[in-house]
Amino acid sequence: MIGIKVHRDEPIDKALRRFKQKFSRSGILREFRNRTAFVKPSVEKRLNRIKSARKQYKISKDQS
Numbered sequence: 001m002i003g004i005k006v007h008r009d010e011p012i013d014k015a016l017r018r019f020k021q022k023f024s025r026s027g028i029l030r031e032f033r034n035r036t037a038f039v040k041p042s043v044e045k046r047l048n049r050i051k052s053a054r055k056q057y058k059i060s061k062d063q064s
Helices: 011-024 028-036 041-063
Strands: none
Touching: 028 041
């Protein structure tokens, strides 16, 4: 369970932003999405290959 303590005289907007940052860093939403839908192993391998190709392209683009 994620929680934050709201400091005295702290605006609610600032506290909400801290909560959102903590929530996104924890990876709960990503894990939820992974668990809700089944992805076939062949599709998962293909997506991983595409992802790694993009990453390699980005690295090679930055080096030149």
